[in-house]
Amino acid sequence: MKSLLNHKFTGSIKVPGDKSITHRALMMSSLAEGTSTIKSPLESDDTFRTSEIMSQLGVSITNEAGMITVTSPGAENLKTPGDILYTGNSGTTTRLLMGLLAGLGINATMEGDSSIAIRPMDRVSGPLGEMGADISLKDGKYPPIKIKPGMLNAIEYNMPVASAQVKSAILFAGLFADGETIVHEQFKSRDHTETMLKQFGVDIMVEGLTVKLQGGQSLKPRDVLVPGDISSAAFLMVLAAITEGSDILIEDVSLNETRAGIIDVFRQMNADIEVNKTSSEGEAIGNIRVKHSENLSSFELSGDIIPRLIDEIPVLAVLGAFGSSPSVIKDAKELRFKETDRLRAVIDELSKFGIRFEEFDDGFIVHPITEIKLTDNDFKGYHDHRIIMMLLVMGIAAGKDINIDDPSAISVSYPGFLEDLEQLKQAR
Ligand code: S3P
Numbered sequence: 523m524k525s526l527l528n529h530k531f532t533g534s535i536k537v538p539g540d541k542s543i544t545h546r547a548l549m550m551s552s553l554a555e556g557t558s559t560i561k562s563p564l565e566s567d568d569t570f571r572t573s574e575i576m577s578q579l580g581v582s583i584t585n586e587a588g589m590i591t592v593t594s595p596g597a598e599n600l601k602t603p604g605d606i607l608y609t610g611n612s613g614t615t616t617r618l619l620m621g622l623l624a625g626l627g628i629n630a631t632m633e634g635d636s637s638i639a640i641r642p643m644d645r646v647s648g649p650l651g652e653m654g655a656d657i658s659l660k661d662g663k664y665p666p667i668k669i670k671p672g673m674l675n676a677i678e679y680n681m682p683v684a685s686a687q688v689k690s691a692i693l694f695a696g697l698f699a700d701g702e703t704i705v706h707e708q709f710k711s712r713d714h715t716e717t718m719l720k721q722f723g724v725d726i727m728v729e730g731l732t733v734k735l736q737g738g739q740s741l742k743p744r745d746v747l748v749p750g751d752i753s754s755a756a757f758l759m760v761l762a763a764i765t766e767g768s769d770i771l772i773e774d775v776s777l778n779e780t781r782a783g784i785i786d787v788f789r790q791m792n793a794d795i796e797v798n799k800t801s802s803e804g805e806a807i808g809n810i811r812v813k814h815s816e817n818l819s820s821f822e823l824s825g826d827i828i829p830r831l832i833d834e835i836p837v838l839a840v841l842g843a844f845g846s847s848p849s850v851i852k853d854a855k856e857l858r859f860k861e862t863d864r865l866r867a868v869i870d871e872l873s874k875f876g877i878r879f880e881e882f883d884d885g886f887i888v889h890p891i892t893e894i895k896l897t898d899n900d901f902k903g904y905h906d907h908r909i910i911m912m913l914l915v916m917g918i919a920a921g922k923d924i925n926i927d928d929p930s931a932i933s934v935s936y937p938g939f940l941e942d943l944e945q946l947k948q949a950r
Contacts, residue, residue: 523940524923525915530767530814530946537942539748539754540776541562541935542686542714543805545572545614547746548583548592549622549694550722552576556743562774563590563748567934568612571634575619578603581626597698597740602629608664609634611861611905611934613641614687618715620646621668621691624655625698627671637861637905638665646691649679653695653703676701676737683856684829685713686780689733693726695720699737707731708901709826711901712780719806723748749807752774754783754936756834757911758946762812764844765791765920767950769813777806783823783830785810787838791818791845820845824852824885832856836912839868840919842888843877851885862932869912875920876896894920901926907934914939 527720544564548745549572551558563569565585573583580601582593594600607630609616616634620643623630625816633639643665647657656670673748676699690707693715696703708731716733719726723742727734755772777785777799788795794815799808821842823831827890828851833836842849857864869879869886876895880887903910903926919926932939 523917526918526943526947527923528919530765530950531761531946532769532948533594533772533946534773535942535946536773537750537775538752538936541568542712543748544569546714546718547841548572549618550580550718550741550865551592552594553597554722554741555594556632556741556742557593559745560590561747562588566937567610571610571612572615584721600820607632609638611635611637617646617687618690621650621694623669624650625695629671631666631668632670633736642859643667649692650695652677653699655787656747673860674699676703678704680706684709684711690715693735695913696735696737697739701737703735705733709829710780711829721804749805752781754831756837757915759916760837760841765817766814769810769811770946773809774807780830784834785828787821790821793818795816818850820847822850828853833908836864836868836908837915839872839888840916843891845890848887848889850887853884855884867904867909871901875916896922899925903927903929907931911939
């Protein structure tokens with residue numbers, strides 16, 4: 523990263539395709555008999571896990587020059603896999619497929635890497651069990667996940683946590699259940715599953731915080747366009763806002779309201795941000811331009827905005843440190859159950875730059891940085907892509923050539939991150 527220090531970052535860029543949308547496109551195309559295409563997908567470790575698993579179920583998936591072609595024999599004709607299904611680091615693959623495999627009535631065992639091995643899966647097996655799915659977990663909570671065929675009945679489910687992964691798993695299972703599946707959320711989580719199911723011809727009703735879906739519907743093949751991932755754009759947005767002279771235009775990025783909470787935060791902080799929606803059919807898409815700002819204020823985030831920016835909180839902690847007064851995050855306990863305990867990782871690692879935090883069980887207060895003073899140059903990335911990229915953004919803004927133990931997990935969501943930064947850098 524040394525080559526990136528003491529530069530400004532300017533120009534226009536497209537970030538890789540949205541991770542959540544790519545996973546869903548691979549799964550839904552695999553349910554639809556015939557050929558679907560996925561344009562500008564995310565090609566990363568996490569999405570490879572999903573496409574490999576769909577291939578193991580008998581779907582043909584090819585990828586040529588940024589276009590994936592999926593040919594499926596149809597949901598009824600997917601086959602029992604011969605081997606264990608390996609989900610790597612991907613919580614979305616693991617959780618969504620629990621619902622899908624239970625619905626398909628396929629005998630399968632899923633397991634992932636050491637991070638997946640300690641992430642709670644009972645939040646998904648609980649409601650699926652109520653539907654009649656036969657799922658067993660290690661210690662009742664963790665992978666490996668063993669799924670056996672079972673007849674499913676629709677349920678009406680009140681979500682105890684805001685989780686699009688849990689909601690999506692129930693909806694996938696609901697496609698194959700007898701009756702109408704109803705999910706009520708307390709706070710709206712990302713709605714890509716609902717939007718894409720409609721696109722694939724499913725009759726699904728969304729009314730406020732309630733989603734309803736009748737079982738027994740089949741999906742029709744479609745051509746899906748994947749917008750850029752705002753969660754990847756977030757790192758460039760924060761870098762532009764806090765490094766002198768920077769001005770970055772991010773093109774064709776998802777502006778889905780259930781994901782775009784970071785834009786509200788930039789506005790709350792008086793950051794220099796311009797947003798132009800270019801299309802609002804299905805998934806909203808547009809351009810985001812962020813320029814360096816001398817006068818960032820602060821943010822206070824809690825309640826229903828949290829699911830709209832859950833993955834951006836690590837890098838927002840960096841932004842908060844460049845504000846003029848303390849910034850606050852509350853109601854974000856879910857961060858403790860991500861690829862790593864992200865509240866711990868954010869506080870432990872950013873503290874090494876001299877940033878002061880007050881920690882809560884469900885968030886933190888981040889104080890404005892007064893003096894950048896490295897107390898330790900050895901940083902831990904916890905094999906967590908978003909923690910590693912957060913550290914790189916902070917290191918660049920601080921002008922410090924920090925040492926991160928193992929940055930390889932960047933490839934989980936944004937394999938070309940460092941190359942994109944090289945492309946944007948300019949002498950200052
Ligand atoms: C995701 C949902 C979120 C998010 C994750 C991707 C999805 O998790 O943190 O990166 O694609 O559904 P939860 O739904 O568990 O909050």
